[in-house]
Amino acid sequence: MNHLAVKIWLSVLLLASGAYASVLVYRSFRGMEEEVDYKADLNLKPLRPIGEFQFTERSGKEIKLGDLEGHVTVINFFFANCPGTCRVLNQKVADLQKEFAKEDVRFVSITIDPAADTPERLTKYAHDFTGDGDQWWFLTGPLRDTQELGRSLRLTAVGVDEFGRPTHTDEIVVLDRAGVVRGAFDHRDATKLEKAREKIRDLLEEKAPAPAATAAPAATAKPSATPTATATATADKK
Numbered sequence: 001m002n003h004l005a006v007k008i009w010l011s012v013l014l015l016a017s018g019a020y021a022s023v024l025v026y027r028s029f030r031g032m033e034e035e036v037d038y039k040a041d042l043n044l045k046p047l048r049p050i051g052e053f054q055f056t057e058r059s060g061k062e063i064k065l066g067d068l069e070g071h072v073t074v075i076n077f078f079f080a081n082c083p084g085t086c087r088v089l090n091q092k093v094a095d096l097q098k099e100f101a102k103e104d105v106r107f108v109s110i111t112i113d114p115a116a117d118t119p120e121r122l123t124k125y126a127h128d129f130t131g132d133g134d135q136w137w138f139l140t141g142p143l144r145d146t147q148e149l150g151r152s153l154r155l156t157a158v159g160v161d162e163f164g165r166p167t168h169t170d171e172i173v174v175l176d177r178a179g180v181v182r183g184a185f186d187h188r189d190a191t192k193l194e195k196a197r198e199k200i201r202d203l204l205e206e207k208a209p210a211p212a213a214t215a216a217p218a219a220t221a222k223p224s225a226t227p228t229a230t231a232t233a234t235a236d237k238k
Helices: 002-037 085-099 119-126 143-152 190-205 227-237
Strands: 054-057 062-064 072-078 105-111 136-140 158-160 166-168 171-175 181-186
Touching: 054 143, 072 085, 072 190, 085 105, 085 171, 085 190, 105 143, 119 136, 143 158, 171 190, 181 190
Parallel strands: 072 105, 105 136
Antiparallel strands: 054 062, 054 136, 072 171, 158 166, 171 181
């Protein structure tokens, strides 16, 4: 009888362990599923309006990010001397740029190594990815401004690490026509990259925000001549 009881308890423990293991596996898969989507549907205004930021484009032209208003925008960070991952990142952006070449999408790649990445250096670097300087900007500017833009876009790693080495996020950030962050997608994950494509397509279908109504200036009537002024003018002619 005792042996039977032991066998029963062992069976119960095995079943309980199996059920617990199943729950853990299920939670693990759910966690992975949620990780794929956790930044796919953001709707966040930047902490500081991106229109306030100004950088220098590879052409040497001063660019205000306010010029992006009204366009769907894709932003990423990189540096030209990056040993490998940046080239992969920008190649993924190049694929997106080719796919949406005829659409109202602007691409913006911002260096986190402004000391080395001059406009001339960026021109050579960009040549490997695109010839379209109107749809895809390569920008440089003071590192503090670049870091502040990264923080404004809710990105955690833009700038330098504790050893002073350039570091950047692997995310591609997608903004709508109003400059609101609508998603951040890790280019290393094919599923997330496909979600970036879907997000861009969705935003292209959204209507552009209506411009703010401004009151028409009041008409200013021309002052009529007063009797005194008319009399004075007549006297001067005599």
